[in-house]
Amino acid sequence: MRKRPLGKTTLQVSELALGTWGLSGDGYGPISSVEVDRVIDRALAVGIDLFDTADVYGRGEMERCLGKRLQGAGATFVVTKIGTDLDELPPKKRFDPAHLRTAFERSQERLARDVVDVVLLHNPTVAAMRSKEPLDFLKELKQAGKIRAFGVSAGSADVARAALRDEVDVIELAYNALLPGDLHEVAGDVSESGAGVLARSVLAHGLLAGHWSPDRDFYPDDHRAQRWTRDEFKTRLRQLDALRPLVTGNVVSLRAAALRFVLANHLVSSAVLGPRSVAQLDQLVREAGMPPYLRDTALTDLSARLKNLGVTT
Numbered sequence: 001m002r003k004r005p006l007g008k009t010t011l012q013v014s015e016l017a018l019g020t021w022g023l024s025g026d027g028y029g030p031i032s033s034v035e036v037d038r039v040i041d042r043a044l045a046v047g048i049d050l051f052d053t054a055d056v057y058g059r060g061e062m063e064r065c066l067g068k069r070l071q072g073a074g075a076t077f078v079v080t081k082i083g084t085d086l087d088e089l090p091p092k093k094r095f096d097p098a099h100l101r102t103a104f105e106r107s108q109e110r111l112a113r114d115v116v117d118v119v120l121l122h123n124p125t126v127a128a129m130r131s132k133e134p135l136d137f138l139k140e141l142k143q144a145g146k147i148r149a150f151g152v153s154a155g156s157a158d159v160a161r162a163a164l165r166d167e168v169d170v171i172e173l174a175y176n177a178l179l180p181g182d183l184h185e186v187a188g189d190v191s192e193s194g195a196g197v198l199a200r201s202v203l204a205h206g207l208l209a210g211h212w213s214p215d216r217d218f219y220p221d222d223h224r225a226q227r228w229t230r231d232e233f234k235t236r237l238r239q240l241d242a243l244r245p246l247v248t249g250n251v252v253s254l255r256a257a258a259l260r261f262v263l264a265n266h267l268v269s270s271a272v273l274g275p276r277s278v279a280q281l282d283q284l285v286r287e288a289g290m291p292p293y294l295r296d297t298a299l300t301d302l303s304a305r306l307k308n309l310g311v312t313t
């Protein structure tokens, strides 16, 4: 497993990370606890040392599970996210220091770590980012030695830009071949600030694996049931055509092309994977391959093809 620096932090992390939203049973529907443990163990066995989670995943159960599973597993790094008040029904976004302090202490306990490696604000709005208080609170945690690095998991380029201007150590954002625009928009700010970048939703929630038919349905408790209208879904499937020419030589599948697209970007510190089984994890690790992930010329042509199919690059 190759490593990359996590931006200006001193951490060297595996360039593939294990994301745990899908393993929590939230978002994509139920999953057996046996398979969850197997996926985490398999990630460790293949050399993944970076684990992405949040206090909301399984209402804290995912952090608790990582806390147990990673104990005694050697040097591993955990990224967690806070900023949702789970005591409210429905849960409410909160970034005031009083809430963040309680949330952090609970996460720290569930993760069973004296020092949490990376803590991110979980999807703040641009309005929430106008207050200095949330990031100042995380800076204080860092100064007190309770966390190693801090930052923001951003749902838009505007939020990511605001975070980078506030000199965060790390940003996390969606970055994939059909949604390259947010990272491309803030690429200059990332380079200037030296922040680490965690790229999530590398497969666009599974779409980029290229296995879906136009009439695919999702179970009601799967977030993908609400994500696209049928017409948007069909448009998305058509846009996959832009990626098909990348499947050549040692790029053996659309899934491989999608993953390699992310790894080919030197701004990315780690690609946060979302496998829901050991088989899916193994496929991703195998197909990631080695640098050079994609030919430079392949990327130039890709950009033009994506634009033709209406993807903002």
Ligand SMILES: NC(=O)c1ccc[n+]([C@@H]2O[C@H](COP(=O)([O-])OP(=O)(O)OC[C@H]3O[C@@H](n4cnc5c(N)ncnc54)[C@H](OP(=O)(O)O)[C@@H]3O)[C@@H](O)[C@H]2O)c1
Binding pocket: 018, 019, 020, 021, 022, 023, 028, 052, 053, 081, 122, 123, 153, 154, 172, 200, 201, 202, 203, 204, 205, 206, 207, 209, 255, 272, 273, 274, 275, 276, 279, 280, 281, 283, 284
């Ligand atoms: N706001 C945030 O901070 C935020 C938001 C989203 C995600 N994240 C983090 O990023 C991680 C990944 O995000 P994501 O769930 O959007 O990731 P993703 O990789 O784009 O999508 C995950 C889905 O891709 C499919 N998949 C995974 N491996 C596959 C394989 N080998 N072959 C075919 N399909 C495969 C699975 O769908 P099927 O179930 O259909 O097989 C899986 O549920 C999350 O677990 C979480 O840690 C953070």
